[in-house]
Amino acid sequence: MSPKDGQKTAKTDRVTIRTVASHAGVSVAAVSKVLRNAYGVSDNLRGKVTGSIQELGYRPSRTARGLRGQTFTIGLLLVEIGNPFLPGVIAGVNGVLAPSHYQAMIGVGEAQTQLETSLIETMIDYKMDGLILVAPRLPSEIVAAFATQIPIVALGYHDASAEAFDTVNTDDQRGAELAVEALLECGYRDIAMLSLGQREGHKVSVVRQREIGYRRAIERSGIEREPKIVNISVGSPDREDAMRAFLTSENRPRAIFCWSDLDAVTLLSLAAELKIRVPEDLAVVGYDNSPTSGLSLVNLASIDQSGRQLGEMATRTLLSRIEGRTAATHILMEPSLVRRASLGLKT
Amino acid sequence: MSPKDGQKTAKTDRVTIRTVASHAGVSVAAVSKVLRNAYGVSDNLRGKVTGSIQELGYRPSRTARGLRGQTFTIGLLLVEIGNPFLPGVIAGVNGVLAPSHYQAMIGVGEAQTQLETSLIETMIDYKMDGLILVAPRLPSEIVAAFATQIPIVALGYHDASAEAFDTVNTDDQRGAELAVEALLECGYRDIAMLSLGQREGHKVSVVRQREIGYRRAIERSGIEREPKIVNISVGSPDREDAMRAFLTSENRPRAIFCWSDLDAVTLLSLAAELKIRVPEDLAVVGYDNSPTSGLSLVNLASIDQSGRQLGEMATRTLLSRIEGRTAATHILMEPSLVRRASLGLKT
DNA sequence: CTCATTGTGTAGAACGTTCTCCGTATAACG
DNA sequence: CGTTATACGGAGAACGTTCTACACAATGAG
The missing domain is CATH 3.40.50.2300 (Response regulator)
Incomplete structure (x- = not known):
């Protein structure tokens, strides 16, 4: 009771592993072996099969493969x-x-x-x-x-x-440190961080890591000030208002490290609106080195994580x-x- | 010496359509019918099956489905x-x-x-x-x-x-027209278009459509000038140089419609570097209404295709x-x- | 009372691969 | 020469669905 006695191929014109097998004059199993380059295939066989595959334009079905x-x-x-x-x-x-x-x-x-x-x-x-x-x-x-x-x-x-x-x-703690260290090097002492809201507090979070790095860099620097983290959640509708509030607040820090370019760029934009000069009145470092940050209109220093x-x-x-x-x-x-x-x- | 002999995945008893069928006390075909909500299923049967599906947390295999x-x-x-x-x-x-x-x-x-x-x-x-x-x-x-x-x-x-x-x-011809019409309305007569290189000339191209719209709007306006299309290919390394050349050329047009915000934003940036004031010395309209265009640092007018x-x-x-x-x-x-x-x- | 018709449910053949056995031919060895 | 190892190739059973063809019961028509 051989299943191949009928011409099943006439039914549809899809090229299957069976089409390839009969075209190459070998078994289905042999073709499969070639496809997976499994053990036990002679050069001769491989040649015949790959030839037929080319000629027929055969592509293995992903779904059928997934089944086994x-x-x-x-x-x-x-x-x-x-x-x-x-x-x-x-x-x-x-x-x-x-x-x-x-x-x-x-x-x-x-x-x-x-x-x-x-x-x-x-x-x-x-x-x-x-x-x-x-x-x-x-x-x-x-x-x-x-x-x-x-x-x-x-x-x-x-x-x-x-x-x-x-x-x-990337070592996000280190990234934050790099940012803070660079700001310190430029003479700033009053360096805040713009971070995300605490929607999810697990240590797993990248933002959290950056906060840790920021804190450590500030503390290690020996400057008197406490670390200061400003939280602004990303999707919030009053995000820009919160930023404006920060920008115009009394005793606003002279430098800020932003957890993301997305925020940093918005901040720069708002600063421009408010006639706050960058970097004279406010220095900013972002994170991601996004294409936008590189525009000379923006010119945002940023941590690059490739x-x-x-x-x-x-x-x-x-x-x-x-x-x-x-x-x-x-x-x-x-x-x-x-x-x-x-x-x-x-x- | 196959390295994977040892760690053959511990035969997890996957929940298949068969598991569901026997749990619900019906045939496999019946379950399949419920899944596809096919014809010929009583409320009673449907209830039993959906119940079992919930209980067992069954998810149909995408690959097996694809097979038929x-x-x-x-x-x-x-x-x-x-x-x-x-x-x-x-x-x-x-x-x-x-x-x-x-x-x-x-x-x-x-x-x-x-x-x-x-x-x-x-x-x-x-x-x-x-x-x-x-x-x-x-x-x-x-x-x-x-x-x-x-x-x-x-x-x-x-x-x-x-x-x-x-x-x-979106009607890209119309989009280009909108841009040109707006520039005309603002009093500009000398309006160029920044387009892509002609790498592929088929009419199918979106850029091509925008060129057509640009040309039509210029011609329809009754102004004397010829349409002027500046081609700058997008990936090219000397893209910025080409833009600078355009910006500093003699008799540079007073207004330009850019086929894409990507180019328009770069152009604005270079203009700033070259102390060319926007819009006083050069008006720009882009295409896409990208997030960047909305930044007040950039403030780029743009065609929005939602x-x-x-x-x-x-x-x-x-x-x-x-x-x-x-x-x-x-x-x-x-x-x-x-x-x-x-x-x-x-x- | 017979014959369709309709509504529900099932059996089992696909679907196109992979992969485990198993058979055979050839080579190597004692 | 017999035995064993090795390399190659094939048969056929999965894999988890869909879907056709059919069975069965209940209902309605004539």
């Missing part, structure tokens, strides 16, 4: 698009993946935990081979739970104690885990300062 | 991330999809035709139910060819004659096609002008 084996796809979950450091990350991921047969599929969580988890579940349903998460607000337990089902690398997520998944970060390198590193880390590594690894990369006019001049 | 039926996933292909109008598009797509059981997966083509086609093919391999393409440089024949395999809606792709796929656009609405419309169009529509539809939406300081004052 790998899909050669990795999922990239992003909190929200529009964050200036994400394009670099994506480019890094795509760059590392390009020469391989892997591909990245991206989901955008719009900063909603529910959508984020739903997307992760979908990626798991798709039997993707691994996940890179840029989801700073996702609780650690949830990530750990997912990590039992699929290899995960978290980006911008400080949890060096995590056993189940890997993390890749998104591209982060993306590359995360991808390599993920691939190594897919290939069998089980011990968790936590990578910290070095940020750097990009000096621009908003910083003032070194004394 | 729908995957309830739509693919979104983006030329490159970082373009300021894409976040809106993504939000629009996600917004429309949220209440449905569909989800979007995004691929980023990094502006390389090869990667783009490869991603489209992957999406087809995944048996996604439909595709939204934001891939302005992809040749029309290629899109049409893919469209025979999967429903496609192209965004920012002017091809109203396409039979095989749908298009959703990315969000485009995304929503494209999604709805795609869904209707997935649900059976076969006739192509080509939608044109109305852009609007956002007046800001760079435009000058109405006379």
